[in-house]
Amino acid sequence: MTTEEFQQQAEKLRQQLVSIAHKYLGNTDEAEDIAQDAMVKLWLMREQLTLPIAGMASIVTRNLCIDALRKKHQTVDIAQLPDEADFSDDGEQIEQMLKVIDSLPSTQRTILRMRHLQGMEMREIALVLGSTEVAVRKTLSRARKVVRNRLIALLAAACVVVAISMTAVHFVKLETNEECVAYVYGKKYTDQQTVMAEMKRSMGEIAEDNPQDEIEQQLNDLFRN
Amino acid sequence: MMWLLMTATAQAQSGLSVSPLFEGKVIPTQRMVETRVKGKMLSKYQLNFFRSVRFKANNKQEINRVHDMVEQDMKKYPGYMYADNYSSGKSHSRETLMLQLPKQGNQNRFLCYKRNNDEVTVIYMEGTLNSLDTLRELIK
Numbered sequence: 494m495t496t497e498e499f500q501q502q503a504e505k506l507r508q509q510l511v512s513i514a515h516k517y518l519g520n521t522d523e524a525e526d527i528a529q530d531a532m533v534k535l536w537l538m539r540e541q542l543t544l545p546i547a548g549m550a551s552i553v554t555r556n557l558c559i560d561a562l563r564k565k566h567q568t569v570d571i572a573q574l575p576d577e578a579d580f581s582d583d584g585e586q587i588e589q590m591l592k593v594i595d596s597l598p599s600t601q602r603t604i605l606r607m608r609h610l611q612g613m614e615m616r617e618i619a620l621v622l623g624s625t626e627v628a629v630r631k632t633l634s635r636a637r638k639v640v641r642n643r644l645i646a647l648l649a650a651a652c653v654v655v656a657i658s659m660t661a662v663h664f665v666k667l668e669t670n671e672e673c674v675a676y677v678y679g680k681k682y683t684d685q686q687t688v689m690a691e692m693k694r695s696m697g698e699i700a701e702d703n704p705q706d707e708i709e710q711q712l713n714d715l716f717r718n
Numbered sequence: 719m720m721w722l723l724m725t726a727t728a729q730a731q732s733g734l735s736v737s738p739l740f741e742g743k744v745i746p747t748q749r750m751v752e753t754r755v756k757g758k759m760l761s762k763y764q765l766n767f768f769r770s771v772r773f774k775a776n777n778k779q780e781i782n783r784v785h786d787m788v789e790q791d792m793k794k795y796p797g798y799m800y801a802d803n804y805s806s807g808k809s810h811s812r813e814t815l816m817l818q819l820p821k822q823g824n825q826n827r828f829l830c831y832k833r834n835n836d837e838v839t840v841i842y843m844e845g846t847l848n849s850l851d852t853l854r855e856l857i858k
Binding site for chain 1 (some may be wrong): 747751752757772832
């Protein structure tokens with residue numbers, strides 16, 4: 494599409510894009526801004542565009558609106574918040590994945606975002622980036638592979654940390670916690686009453702003093718030898 | 719990890735000559751009554767670890783072996799002791815020996831041995847308890 498052709502389309506296209514943005518964002522200034530951004534984006538890729546461009550322009554605008562909605566902070570009445578236990582860890586996983594995506598090289602990151610967050614078709618991505626569908630597919634594949642490997646590595650690291658923590662807790666428990674066990678002729682007892690009774694009996698054996706018995710025993714010892 | 723493993727598996731009374739008795743290496747566990755208590759349950763005795771073995775000896779050799787082990791610990795740690803009818807050379811039919819072992823950290827440690835004919839009791843204890851006299855009062 495030439496510059497002149499784009500300029501001819503621009504005015505009626507702009508109105509159309511503003512009305513699309515209004516549907517998503519309401520009658521706000523932000524909708525106007527989104528329409529403007531969409532126009533800029535289309536302008537930058539005008540050389541790859543062919544008439545008619547209304548369909549492509551609608552998709553670009555819709556995706557920009559969705560991005561804008563995602564960026565907005567959602568507020569919820571605190572009274573309506575569910576209990577902590579009701580939260581799943583999906584949010585954390587998604588956040589982790591977004592961090593991994595952000596760490597990708599810029600081309601891979603852009604394509605991955607366009608494809609999976611903005612829902613763009615391969616053809617559209619290729620068009621926006623001035624590339625070919627084959628190249629986009631290859632880059633996307635590499636990006637997915639990198640994300641998958643990094644997530645697996647993170648998961649493995651998390652598993653190791655959990656395993657170490659659990660082992661440490663186990664041994665610290667062994668070291669510091671209560672213990673109450675008695676083996677009575679090979680039979681194990683762990684109930685406190687039995688164990689404490691056995692303990693007191695052993696203590697009693699040591700503390701027991703019986704002078705009369707002792708004298709008799711000493712006499713026995715004396716005469717036995 | 720290794721440190722934790724070693725800490726957890728180390729027995730408090732390890733290092734004593736009498737240690738094999740607690741591990742069932744002198745008298746089979748099927749013939750002993752072994753008690754092991756740790757924690758708050760012992761607070762009234764000012765202790766935090768208690769381990770005892772009690773058994774009926776089948777022969778003189780068993781008695782002598784345990785007597786010799788206790789004897790070695792007495793010589794190894796010649797600290798404060800309470801002995802009743804106890805002599806180093808030979809085992810009497812009734813004898814009592816209580817040893818206060820060197821402190822481990824801030825824990826006082828005690829080893830008690832009593833023989834009443836063929837009934838033998840050996841106890842190892844740890845805690846803030848400061849003397850055997852106090853212990854004798856507490857367990858009476």
